[in-house]
Amino acid sequence: MGRLEGKVAIITGAAQGQGEAEAKLFSHEGANVVVADILDKEGNTVVSEINSSGGQALFTHLDVSRTEDWEKAVEATLSKFGQLDILVNNAAIWLGEGKAGEMSEEEWDKMFAINAKGPFLGTKAALPAMLERGSGSIINIASVSGLHGSKGGATAYGAAKAALTNFTRSTAGQYADKGIRANVIHPGPVNTEMLRGGVEEDRRTAIGENLPLGRLGLPIDIAYGVLYLASEESSWVTGSELRIDGGLYI
Numbered sequence: 664m665g666r667l668e669g670k671v672a673i674i675t676g677a678a679q680g681q682g683e684a685e686a687k688l689f690s691h692e693g694a695n696v697v698v699a700d701i702l703d704k705e706g707n708t709v710v711s712e713i714n715s716s717g718g719q720a721l722f723t724h725l726d727v728s729r730t731e732d733w734e735k736a737v738e739a740t741l742s743k744f745g746q747l748d749i750l751v752n753n754a755a756i757w758l759g760e761g762k763a764g765e766m767s768e769e770e771w772d773k774m775f776a777i778n779a780k781g782p783f784l785g786t787k788a789a790l791p792a793m794l795e796r797g798s799g800s801i802i803n804i805a806s807v808s809g810l811h812g813s814k815g816g817a818t819a820y821g822a823a824k825a826a827l828t829n830f831t832r833s834t835a836g837q838y839a840d841k842g843i844r845a846n847v848i849h850p851g852p853v854n855t856e857m858l859r860g861g862v863e864e865d866r867r868t869a870i871g872e873n874l875p876l877g878r879l880g881l882p883i884d885i886a887y888g889v890l891y892l893a894s895e896e897s898s899w900v901t902g903s904e905l906r907i908d909g910g911l912y913i
């Protein structure tokens with residue numbers, strides 16, 4: 664406990680799944696946490712659970728693709744907790760879109776607005792507070808889907824995650840001398856609503872069993888990696904990529 668003592672974190676998409684696990688783990692490790700999501704009811708429940716177990720959390724309604732929402736989220740963070748040390752760009756959507764010739768322009772634009780532009784807007788909104796403190800850690804959640812092509816199902820999703828990975832490297836290079844780090848995590852298949860919504864149960868089970876480590880990921884598996892990159896233990900780590908995927912590429 665205490666690996667994030669005195670730190671303040673914004674975690675997007677923290678109303679459920681991996682973001683929820685990260686918010687709870689961060690609080691357990693001493694951080695004050697801003698739970699940011701479009702799901703107000705679920706997000707407020709996460710906040711109540713953290714606060715009733717002795718932590719300090721705040722919910723803010725945030726659509727990551729909207730600049731105005733980001734401005735309000737950072738304002739709310741600073742007014743409640745006085746500083747911002749960690750940004751986890753975790754929120755994303757999965758559309759299960761078809762092949763390049765089949766998917767619509769609207770699907771492509773929506774995917775990029777949320778999965779690629781969202782983390783850019785978040786980074787831009789968080790930077791002034793981090794620059795003022797001379798420190799910060801930004802963790803972007805991409806995907807193994809961004810590391811290879813797709814035969815169908817992740818055409819724009821993979822492209823947006825690959826864009827996010829490259830954006831992470833630029834952020835890392837541009838702000839390292841200001842004490843701000845940026846790293847990216849590539850989760851493999853994790854048993855959350857995102858996977859449950861797009862993949863039948865039998866297939867999910869088979870995917871897990873076929874991984875070298877024999878099971879699907881759990882939200883906490885990713886959260887431990889995010890915690891490392893958020894904490895001072897990774898103070899010499901920037902522009903790096905961490906695959907947490909059950910051994911997918913062995």
Ligand SMILES: NC(=O)c1ccc[n+]([C@@H]2O[C@H](COP(=O)([O-])OP(=O)(O)OC[C@H]3O[C@@H](n4cnc5c(N)ncnc54)[C@H](O)[C@@H]3O)[C@@H](O)[C@H]2O)c1
Nearest residue numbers: 676680681701726727753754755806850852853855856857
């Ligand atoms: N589950 C997987 O198999 C898997 C694999 C690789 C990468 N990922 C990535 O992990 C991250 C977390 O996903 P998850 O598995 O917890 O999925 P999830 O669907 O359970 O959670 C995603 C969260 O993002 C929120 N969200 C969606 N659109 C938003 C928007 N416009 N603004 C703010 N919040 C928004 C949702 O409300 C939800 O709370 C995502 O970046 C996802 O792409 C997931």
